[in-house]
Structures are given as structure tokens and as C-alpha cells.
Amino acid sequence: MTDNKPDNTSGSGSATQHDKPANKQAASPAGPRPAKRSRRSVLVIVILVVLLIIAALAGTVWYQHRVMHERGDALLSQARQSAQTAQAASSQASQALELAQQQAGRIERLQASLGEAQQHLQSLEQALQMMTDSGADIALVNDVDHLVSIAHQQLLLGGNVSNAIIALETAQAQLARANRPGLASLQQAINGDVERLRAVSTIDINRLSSRIDELGGLVETAPMLIPDDAAPTVASSPAPARRAAPAAASSVDPADPWWKRCIASVADWSGQAWWNIRQDLASFINVRRVDDAAALLMSPEQAGSLRDKLRLRLMTAQLALLMKQPDVWNTETKAVVQMLQARYDINSVEGNRALRLALQLADTSIQVELPTVANSQNAIQALREELAKSQNSADIEEEGASPSAPAQDDAEAPQGEGAADDTGPGEQEGAANEAAPDGSEPASARNADLTAASARIGRAGA
Known part of the structure; x- marks a missing residue:
């Protein structure tokens, strides 16, 4: 029994050993084919993926190229429009520059003509001032003389100092506006009279x-x-104040006996009665002294x-x-x-x-001793004499410069102080109105001052 087992074992082992090569031989032809197929499929997939990636990249590049091309076209159109706008602006600027140059030329010509006109005007003003200077001074002196006469009348007739000061202040205002150096003495005289009138103690x-x-x-x-x-x-x-009734001499104590209380009350009653009788008798008699x-x-x-x-x-x-x-x-x-x-x-x-x-x-x-305005009146008289002398000298020089002047003009020339004083109101007003360019006020303004002064004097008197 024991001897057969090893043989079977060995036989089976040999059988298996013989079977393995046969299997290997049978399986060896079919083994390499599936591997090749798998490699081919992988290559195909890789190639497809690469192709897809290339296609995606190509599509992306194409899209970006298209977008860039469109943007370039848009920028190019914008650049063309900007160039056109800049060209139009440059043309407008050139037109505006031409217009500005033309206006500058016109302004220069106008300035030149204005300078010439100003020169002519200055020469005319100088000539007019030389012609009407004396007439304006005479008209101004006449107005001041009228105001000084009003002040003199107010002081002489009514003794009204306030109205006289109003008239002299109006004359001061006219002289200050005229600003004539030749009338400085008159202005100083009027100022002195005004100061004296203001220092007067009025009632x-x-x-x-x-x-x-x-x-x-x-x-x-x-x-x-x-x-x-x-x-x-x-x-x-006025009698002395009525005295109050005298108070009781002593207070009554309730604890005192009845007879003491009776005596105290009788004494108080008798004192009060005597005081009333004395006051009534004193009011019956009144003593006064009559001279x-x-x-x-x-x-x-x-x-x-x-x-x-x-x-x-x-x-x-x-x-x-x-x-x-x-x-x-x-x-x-x-x-x-x-x-x-x-x-x-x-x-x-x-x-x-x-x-x-x-x-x-x-x-x-x-x-009240009131001062007078004699200083102002004397100054006005002196100025009139000086103006008359200057007018006579100017007439003599004019006659010497133009000997061929007609005799009628020589006869109409003012002679002396009387001619200056005989100037009519209309001629004085015309001379004053013509004297306006030299800085003095016209006759209408002076008449307005006179009217205002008269109105103020009338209100003060009322």
C-alpha cells in the first residue's frame, strides 16, 4: 500500500509537467494580437484628441483673428472720422483766425479814427473853453451874488440865521463844483461868513x-x-399839615380796679376833645400880607x-x-x-x-448881535471888477489881432464893468451852458440849486 502512492504521485507530476508546455504552445499564438489592437485604439484615440485640440485651437485662432479684424476695421473707421472732424475743425479754426485778423484790423482802424476824433474834440474843447471861460465865470458870480443877497435879506429883515446859512452853503456847493482857481478868494470869504454865522448864539x-x-x-x-x-x-x-391825634398817655391794664380804668378813659376822651377843638379854631383864622x-x-x-x-x-x-x-x-x-x-x-x-x-x-x-455878509459882497464886487478888466483886455487883443473886423462887432464888444453887469439872463444862461465842457456845471444845474435853496429856506421859515 505504501509502495504504490509514490508512483501515482510521480506519475501525476509528470503528467502535469508534460501538459504545461502544450498549454503554453497553444496559448502563445493568440497572446500578442490583443495587445496590438489595444495600442492601435489608444493611438487612434490620441490622434482624435489631438485633432480635436488642433481643431479647437484653429477655431479659436480663427475667431480671435476675426474679432481683431473687426476691431481693426472699427478703429480704422473711427480714425477716419476723427481725421475728418479734425480737418473740419482746422478749417473752422482757420476761418475764425481769418475773421479775428479782419476784426483786429477793423479795431485798429477804429482806434486810429477814435484817436483822431479825440484830438479834434480836445482842440474844440480848448477853443470852446477859451471862448466861454469869462462868460461862465460871470454867470457863476451872478448866481453866488443872488444867494449872498438872499442871506443878507434874511439877516437884515428877519434875523433868521439858519436861512442865511442855507443860502451861503448853497453858494459854497456851487463854487466847489465849479472848481475855479480864480474864485478861491470868493470861496474863502463865504466860508468865513458861514463860520461867523454858525458861532452866533441864536434864540x-x-x-x-x-x-x-x-x-x-x-x-x-x-x-x-x-x-x-x-x-x-x-x-x-399852605397851612402846616394836620397833626395826628395824640396817642393815649398810658394804656389801661385790665387787672387794675374799675375806678382806675374809669379815670384813664376820661383823661383820654378829654385830651382828644381838646385837640379837635383847637384844630377847628385854628382853621377859622388866616393871616396874609398884601402890599x-x-x-x-x-x-x-x-x-x-x-x-x-x-x-x-x-x-x-x-x-x-x-x-x-x-x-x-x-x-x-x-x-x-x-x-x-x-x-x-x-x-x-x-x-x-x-x-x-x-x-x-x-x-x-x-x-442878539448878528454878523453881516459884507465880506462876501466885497469879494463879489472885486471879482466883477477883475472879470471886467480881463474882458476889456481880451477885446483889445482881439481887435489888435483882427484889424479888418467889422465896426459892428467893435460896437457890440463889452466895455468895462457896466457891460459885464448888463449881460441879460438869457445870455448868461447860454454862456453857462456852453461852459459845461470845461468842468463847470451848466445853468440848469445852478438854477436847480437856487430852487432847492429857496425851498429849504421856505421850509425853515414855515
Whole structure:
């Protein structure tokens, strides 16, 4: 049993060994073919992938080339349009430059013509100034003389300093606007007169008139020494203030006996009764001092006539104040003071107030020394003489320069001061209007100044 096993094992092993080469031989022809096929399929796939990649790249390149070509065309068209726009702008700029050059040439020509016109105008102005200088000065001096005459009339007739200052200030304004060196002396004289008028201490007419009116009202209501229709009761001298009732000498203690309380109450009652009787008896008697005994003998009708006379004297004093009559003012105010002291009760409130007002009015002086405008008038006269002399010298030079002038022109030439003064208003106004180019104001402006000054004087007087 044991001997057969090894043989089987060996036999089978040999059989297997013989079978393996046969299998190898049988499988060897079919083994290489599938490998080649797989390689071919891989190559085909790779080739296809490469072809696809190449196609995608080619499509991308073609698309990008197309986009770039379109963008290049667009940029080229834009560049052409920009070139056309720039060409149009350059043509417009060249046209504008040509127009500017033409305008510059026109402006230069206009400036040249304007310079020539200005030269002609300056020469004409100089000639006109030389021709009308003296006439303008005469017209200006006449206007100033008119204003100075108004100031002189205001000072002489009404003593109105404010109106005189207004007239002289208007003359100052005209001389300042004219700015004539030859009239400097006249301007200095007017300035001096204005300063003197401003330094004058004037009278406050409104305040004095109001005090006179107040005094007239007090004269109507103030009581006199006798009763009348205006004041039926005569005011007595101010009596001392009524004293208070004396206080009780001692207070009553409730704890005291009844008889002490009775004695204290009787003493208080008797003291109060005596005080009341003494006050009543003191009011029955009034003592006053009267210097003029005739004041107590006046009747009510005479008292009314006296009040009327006082009113008339106050009206006369007010009229003297307005008319600048110091003598009448002093007489009337002193008479009013004397009548108030003699006939009125000056111890009353109204009488004392009326007397104090009357004394203040009597002590007020309305006589004021007013300066004159003689310096301005003398300066105007001197300027007229100088202007007349210069006019005569100018006429003589003109006659010497043109001997062939007609005799009629020589006869019409102004001679001396009288000819300068005889210049009519129309000729003065024409000369003043012609003198406007040399810097002075025309006659219309000066007339407006005169009208404004007259209106201011009228308002001040009102």
C-alpha cells in the first residue's frame, strides 16, 4: 500500500509537467494580437484628441483673428472720422483766425479814427473853453451874488440865521463844483461868513413861544387875591399839615380796679376833645400880607379885565419875540411880572408857577448881535471888477489881432464893468451852458440849486 502512492504521485507530476508546455504552445499564438489592437485604439484615440485640440485651437485662432479684424476695421473707421472732424475743425479754426485778423484790423482802424476824433474834440474843447471861460465865470458870480443877497435879506429883515446859512452853503456847493482857481478868494470869504454865522448864539423861539403859551394858560386859571369868575375860591397860604391825634398817655391794664380804668378813659376822651377843638379854631383864622391894598378892593369884573390885559401883554411879547424887538419884549415881560406879584396869589400852586415862568421870560434877552455878509459882497464886487478888466483886455487883443473886423462887432464888444453887469439872463444862461465842457456845471444845474435853496429856506421859515 505504501509502495504504490509514490508512483501515482510521480506519475501525476509528470503528467502535469508534460501538459504545461502544450498549454503554453497553444496559448502563445493568440497572446500578442490583443495587445496590438489595444495600442492601435489608444493611438487612434490620441490622434482624435489631438485633432480635436488642433481643431479647437484653429477655431479659436480663427475667431480671435476675426474679432481683431473687426476691431481693426472699427478703429480704422473711427480714425477716419476723427481725421475728418479734425480737418473740419482746422478749417473752422482757420476761418475764425481769418475773421479775428479782419476784426483786429477793423479795431485798429477804429482806434486810429477814435484817436483822431479825440484830438479834434480836445482842440474844440480848448477853443470852446477859451471862448466861454469869462462868460461862465460871470454867470457863476451872478448866481453866488443872488444867494449872498438872499442871506443878507434874511439877516437884515428877519434875523433868521439858519436861512442865511442855507443860502451861503448853497453858494459854497456851487463854487466847489465849479472848481475855479480864480474864485478861491470868493470861496474863502463865504466860508468865513458861514463860520461867523454858525458861532452866533441864536434864540430858541419855539421854546420861548411854548413858555408864553403855558404862562397864558396859568394866567387864566391861577387864583387872584380876590375871588372872581375864573377862580371862585381864593387859595389860602399852605397851612402846616394836620397833626395826628395824640396817642393815649398810658394804656389801661385790665387787672387794675374799675375806678382806675374809669379815670384813664376820661383823661383820654378829654385830651382828644381838646385837640379837635383847637384844630377847628385854628382853621377859622388866616393871616396874609398884601402890599397893595387896592388889590382887595377889585370887583370880579375888574379881575376879568385884568386877566384879559395880561393875555394881551403876553400876545404883544410873543409878537415882539417874532419881530426881534427887544425893547417891547422887556417892557411887556416886566409888566406881566409886576401884575402877577401885585394881583395874584403867588402862594398858590398855579400862581407860583406863573410867577416863575414870567421871571424866566423877563430875564431872557432876545437882543442878539448878528454878523453881516459884507465880506462876501466885497469879494463879489472885486471879482466883477477883475472879470471886467480881463474882458476889456481880451477885446483889445482881439481887435489888435483882427484889424479888418467889422465896426459892428467893435460896437457890440463889452466895455468895462457896466457891460459885464448888463449881460441879460438869457445870455448868461447860454454862456453857462456852453461852459459845461470845461468842468463847470451848466445853468440848469445852478438854477436847480437856487430852487432847492429857496425851498429849504421856505421850509425853515414855515
